[in-house]
Amino acid sequence: MTQDLFSKFEPIWNEYQSLPTDGTNPFNVSMEKVLSPTEAIINGKKVILAGTNNYMGMTFNEECIKAAKDAVDEYGTGTTGSRVLNGTYDSHRKLEAALCDFYGVKYGIVFSTGYQANLGVISTLCQKNDYVLIDQDNHASIYDACSMGEATIVRFRHNSPESLENRFKKIRDEDPDAGVLVVVEGVYSMLGDQAPLKEFAEITKKYNGYILVDEAHSIGVFGETGRGVAQAQGVEHMIDFIVGTFSKSVGTIGGYCVSNNDMFESLRLVCRPYLFTASLPPSVVASAIKALEIIATTNLREKLLNNTRRLNEGLRKAGFEVATVGEGPIAAIVVDTRDRAFAFWGGMINAGVYVNLAIPPSTPKRLNLMRCSLSASHSFEQIDFMLEAFKKSGKKFGVI
Ligand SMILES: Cc1ncc(COP(=O)(O)O)c(C=O)c1O
Numbered sequence: 001m002t003q004d005l006f007s008k009f010e011p012i013w014n015e016y017q018s019l020p021t022d023g024t025n026p027f028n029v030s031m032e033k034v035l036s037p038t039e040a041i042i043n044g045k046k047v048i049l050a051g052t053n054n055y056m057g058m059t060f061n062e063e064c065i066k067a068a069k070d071a072v073d074e075y076g077t078g079t080t081g082s083r084v085l086n087g088t089y090d091s092h093r094k095l096e097a098a099l100c101d102f103y104g105v106k107y108g109i110v111f112s113t114g115y116q117a118n119l120g121v122i123s124t125l126c127q128k129n130d131y132v133l134i135d136q137d138n139h140a141s142i143y144d145a146c147s148m149g150e151a152t153i154v155r156f157r158h159n160s161p162e163s164l165e166n167r168f169k170k171i172r173d174e175d176p177d178a179g180v181l182v183v184v185e186g187v188y189s190m191l192g193d194q195a196p197l198k199e200f201a202e203i204t205k206k207y208n209g210y211i212l213v214d215e216a217h218s219i220g221v222f223g224e225t226g227r228g229v230a231q232a233q234g235v236e237h238m239i240d241f242i243v244g245t246f247s248k249s250v251g252t253i254g255g256y257c258v259s260n261n262d263m264f265e266s267l268r269l270v271c272r273p274y275l276f277t278a279s280l281p282p283s284v285v286a287s288a289i290k291a292l293e294i295i296a297t298t299n300l301r302e303k304l305l306n307n308t309r310r311l312n313e314g315l316r317k318a319g320f321e322v323a324t325v326g327e328g329p330i331a332a333i334v335v336d337t338r339d340r341a342f343a344f345w346g347g348m349i350n351a352g353v354y355v356n357l358a359i360p361p362s363t364p365k366r367l368n369l370m371r372c373s374l375s376a377s378h379s380f381e382q383i384d385f386m387l388e389a390f391k392k393s394g395k396k397f398g399v400i
Contacts, residue, residue: 057377058251114245220249
């Protein structure tokens with residue numbers, strides 16, 4: 001009998017079908033109108049956005065909007081081509097130059113998303129006979145990059161230099177000459193914890209490998225000029241590749257990788273997720289250039305960190321189990337069961353606050369999380385409104 005290609009999705013499809021249809025299904029949210037970086041209309045009602053990764057509030061920045069509009073007028077709506085055919089405009093090169101200036105490095109390549117940046121760089125650099133050493137909590141794009149290439153994948157315990165060293169030593173014992181790339185994230189998006197980059201970079205150098213840091217959630221947020229955790233920890237000179245995205249602090253879409261490696265530009269000739277997809281539209285490129293300029297020169301970081309501090313402290317004081325680690329843009333509440341987490345999320349949307357419901361397998365330690373990612377654009381009144389909604393809904397559904 002012919003195998004039904006869809007039968008394997010039945011369990012998850014049935015679970016999805018059993019979710020409420022009254023507007024409290026967290027996987028079926030539609031923004032009817034977006035009013036600002038922090039407010040939207042959902043289910044016909046004004047809601048505060050507390051789960052958008054819009055850390056700097058750049059989506060409505062007037063200068064970014066003007067740059068995007070001017071670019072549409074001048075260049076049209078899209079490039080309709082790959083970077084290596086008709087899809088490189090002067091502005092793509094300007095954006096790559098702006099990234100090099102921003103990071104103070106020699107080379108930068110822009111991809112159409114951050115997902116593709118990881119996919120492209122990791123799967124192209126690491127091929128047969130090479131190794132990729134990844135933190136177990138790394139993002140799906142890093143896992144997918146690993147399954148796309150032919151390198152051997154070795155996972156190490158989350159944020160554990162000891163575990164990295166053990167694995168690396170074993171690889172070197174067996175294969176002294178293999179190419180090895182270590183891949184970690186600056187900040188982990190679920191709990192906001194930072195990687196111990198100095199230790200990781202020292203181990204990488206000791207065993208003669210390369211290290212890539214994905215700063216998707218840290219660009220704009222950490223470091224004196226917003227370059228991320230590597231800058232904040234003073235270890236940029238020890239990092240071989242930094243990957244990032246324009247889809248969070250930069251407020252648009254796109255991904256990139258920067259490096260000082262003098263062979264870096266060769267990736268443009270061999271990296272399939274760079275070669276075989278259309279380039280970013282000129283409007284996106286123009287707003288990204290403007291946002292990078294603003295991020296480097298305006299201190300929105302302090303405002304964002306003050307906002308998150310207020311939310312995390314308020315949640316702890318109210319009696320929630322807060323799993324957030326350290327200072328950053330994330331606040332994460334642990335909920336004991338999956339059912340309660342869904343109900344709590346529904347209570348929050350009804351109370352006028354949108355947060356992210358994050359459930360296993362995409363969470364660390366298989367936690368059910370209500371995850372907030374705040375913005376420098378939130379006001380203290382909005383944070384206090386969120387806190388009241390959390391308390392009300394938390395009591396109603398037995399979370400506190
Ligand atoms: C760590 C990390 N890397 C990469 C990405 C992918 O970025 P993009 O949205 O630009 O594809 C994300 C997005 O959530 C991320 O969290």
